[in-house]
Amino acid sequence: MPVWLKEAKARRGGEGAFKSEAFVEKTLDNISSFMKVVFDGAEYAGKNGLLQSLEPKVRIIGIFFLVFAAALAGKALSLLAVIFFAIVLALLSGVEVLKLLKRVMPALIFTSIIISPVFFSFVTPGSAVLKAWGMAVTKEGLETGVFIIARVGVMAGFTALLLLTTGQSDLLKGMRGLVPAVFITALFMTFRYTLILLRTAEDSALARKSRTITGTNLRDSQGWFATRVGFILKKTVSTADEVTLAMVSRGFTGRMNSFEGRRLHGKDFMFIGLTSFALILSAGL
Amino acid sequence: MTPGARLKDEIYRLEGVSFFYGSSPAVKNMSFRVERGERIAIIGANGSGKSTLLKILDCLIPPSAGIISFLGERLAGDDLKGGLGRRFRESVSFVFAEPDVQLFSPTVFDELAFGPLQLGLSGDEVKTRVEELLDFLGISGLKDRPPYALSSGEKKKVAIASVLAVNPDVLLLDEPTNGLDPRSQVWLYELIEGLKNLKTFIIATHDLSMVEDLAERAIVLDEGHGMAADGPSREILRNKDLLLRANIIHEHAHRHGGVIHIHSHGPFSTHDEHE
Ligand SMILES: Nc1ncnc2c1ncn2[C@@H]1O[C@H](COP(=O)(O)OP(=O)(O)O)[C@@H](O)[C@H]1O
Numbered sequence: 001m002p003v004w005l006k007e008a009k010a011r012r013g014g015e016g017a018f019k020s021e022a023f024v025e026k027t028l029d030n031i032s033s034f035m036k037v038v039f040d041g042a043e044y045a046g047k048n049g050l051l052q053s054l055e056p057k058v059r060i061i062g063i064f065f066l067v068f069a070a071a072l073a074g075k076a077l078s079l080l081a082v083i084f085f086a087i088v089l090a091l092l093s094g095v096e097v098l099k100l101l102k103r104v105m106p107a108l109i110f111t112s113i114i115i116s117p118v119f120f121s122f123v124t125p126g127s128a129v130l131k132a133w134g135m136a137v138t139k140e141g142l143e144t145g146v147f148i149i150a151r152v153g154v155m156a157g158f159t160a161l162l163l164l165t166t167g168q169s170d171l172l173k174g175m176r177g178l179v180p181a182v183f184i185t186a187l188f189m190t191f192r193y194t195l196i197l198l199r200t201a202e203d204s205a206l207a208r209k210s211r212t213i214t215g216t217n218l219r220d221s222q223g224w225f226a227t228r229v230g231f232i233l234k235k236t237v238s239t240a241d242e243v244t245l246a247m248v249s250r251g252f253t254g255r256m257n258s259f260e261g262r263r264l265h266g267k268d269f270m271f272i273g274l275t276s277f278a279l280i281l282s283a284g285l
Numbered sequence: 286m287t288p289g290a291r292l293k294d295e296i297y298r299l300e301g302v303s304f305f306y307g308s309s310p311a312v313k314n315m316s317f318r319v320e321r322g323e324r325i326a327i328i329g330a331n332g333s334g335k336s337t338l339l340k341i342l343d344c345l346i347p348p349s350a351g352i353i354s355f356l357g358e359r360l361a362g363d364d365l366k367g368g369l370g371r372r373f374r375e376s377v378s379f380v381f382a383e384p385d386v387q388l389f390s391p392t393v394f395d396e397l398a399f400g401p402l403q404l405g406l407s408g409d410e411v412k413t414r415v416e417e418l419l420d421f422l423g424i425s426g427l428k429d430r431p432p433y434a435l436s437s438g439e440k441k442k443v444a445i446a447s448v449l450a451v452n453p454d455v456l457l458l459d460e461p462t463n464g465l466d467p468r469s470q471v472w473l474y475e476l477i478e479g480l481k482n483l484k485t486f487i488i489a490t491h492d493l494s495m496v497e498d499l500a501e502r503a504i505v506l507d508e509g510h511g512m513a514a515d516g517p518s519r520e521i522l523r524n525k526d527l528l529l530r531a532n533i534i535h536e537h538a539h540r541h542g543g544v545i546h547i548h549s550h551g552p553f554s555t556h557d558e559h560e
């Protein structure tokens with residue numbers, strides 16, 4: 001055995017010896033935490049709450065109505081009413097309003113950036129409330145902008161409520177009969193393949209990290225990532241093949257069977273009634 | 286016995302089965318029969334074609350050449366959609382080497398329910414069946430956990446449970462002891478032992494202690510992807526030359542009390558050879 005193989009490495013000291021490698025890790029962390037929210041973020045699914053007690057299909061349709069109600073709300077009053085509805089719904093389902101806000105925040109920030117010109121006089125003329133660098137923010141612009149942001153926020157809030165309280169299987173089950181089976185299967189397979197892709201990328205980054213002795217710079221990391229993408233995709237495809245075979249082996253023939261939805265109760269009808277009422281109201285007002 | 290005749294309790298018959306990935310062979314000219322209740326170990330070095338052979342037996346990939354029949358009916362890959370498909374999937378189950386490939390449901394409960402639901406059992410039947418199985422296998426505690434967050438031993442247990450849920454007659458296991466800690470390994474051994482004579486097992490492995498303990502018959506694949514031997518596992522395990530040639534064990538220098546002598550070792554050799 002060569003002598004160097006017997007030398008111990010775990011010594012104290014050395015600058016940045018245990019520093020982590022920011023770029024690749026951060027990127028992957030961000031992607032996977034986002035995916036986990038989308039596919040796997042039903043933290044409140046097991047709680048006893050109003051939304052959780054509704055039949056999945058009813059839950060999806062009702063939320064859908066509410067999203068539309070928010071989209072159609074033309075007056076501040078109707079929008080406020082919808083926001084109120086969202087908060088009550090969250091509270092009755094055991095979801096903290098703060099949690100919901102956190103989920104909605106990215107959508108709010110994104111919308112704010114996209115629509116930011118609306119605040120200014122060159123898009124929305126009117127009485128200036130704030131002047132800076134030769135541009136003016138107008139009262140009308142502020143009103144319009146805040147209204148749009150609030151509306152997107154509520155729509156995102158309802159969607160987040162649905163995802164927080166509805167597990168993947170309930171979601172797929174609920175969509176049965178609402179959308180063609182082939183879409184559900186496609187959606188499901190997309191979930192799976194995306195997760196495989198992420199896991200492969202993560203493993204691949206981890207494997208590299210464990211072999212990296214000194215910290216590497218950003219450019220190296222990015223270069224590595226670019227060359228690895230090919231490998232990662234190939235690996236993903238072959239794993240995805242195996243995954244499909246494993247499903248076929250277990251009797252999957254292209255459409256998913258799941259537990260039948262339960263019978264509808266009075267509560268379910270009431271929820272649909274209320275939400276469609278909200279939709280009609282906001283469309284009319 | 287004439288080559289065409291079917292044994293009374295024949296499950297599989299393979300005649301000259303080969304499989305190519307593109308132009309590279311993975312399984313070459315294999316012929317054998319499997320009878321109900323047999324426990325067969327498929328042993329061979331890495332890349333010798335064990336997994337590919339299991340996939341052919343599970344009718345996931347059609348052989349490039351040769352004939353495979355199941356209960357006397359010829360399997361031709363595509364025609365698995367209809368009646369034969371469902372009957373075949375109910376009868377034969379495959380536990381993949383990598384449990385992550387196999388597990389995808391949000392909870393362990395859903396995972397176990399998937400197979401029976403696909404095969405059209407009613408919701409209530411499925412629920413009862415899954416509960417009983419979780420209990421029988423001692424994994425009720427995992428019921429509501431997401432499979433991806435389990436340890437590798439637990440994943441393997443869930444993967445095995447998920448195929449037992451359809452109550453298959455034939456179990457194809459690909460390297461089932463890989464990644465199992467000793468206690469889970471005992472769990473698996475006891476399970477296979479408990480199902481002896483009730484199920485037909487075809488187990489791909491290079492764990493020779495498993496072959497010795499759990500399989501009465503062994504089929505050896507050589508590194509050229511062909512069949513090197515087929516016979517009682519006791520005899521095959523004693524045939525050192527054969528195992529060496531198939532790269533299942535290797536010559537190894539060992540020191541015993543200052544005396545160095547060469548003998549062979551498999552990855553999990555049971556030290557029979559210490560004579
Ligand atoms: N999806 C695939 N595409 C191409 N070649 C493959 C594929 N899967 C396996 N092979 C090749 O087929 C041969 C047999 O592989 P495999 O059946 O996995 O062997 P084992 O399970 O005994 O390790 C190997 O040479 C392997 O490289």
Ligand SMILES: [Mg+2]
Nearest residue numbers: 335336382459
């Ligand atoms: Mg293999």
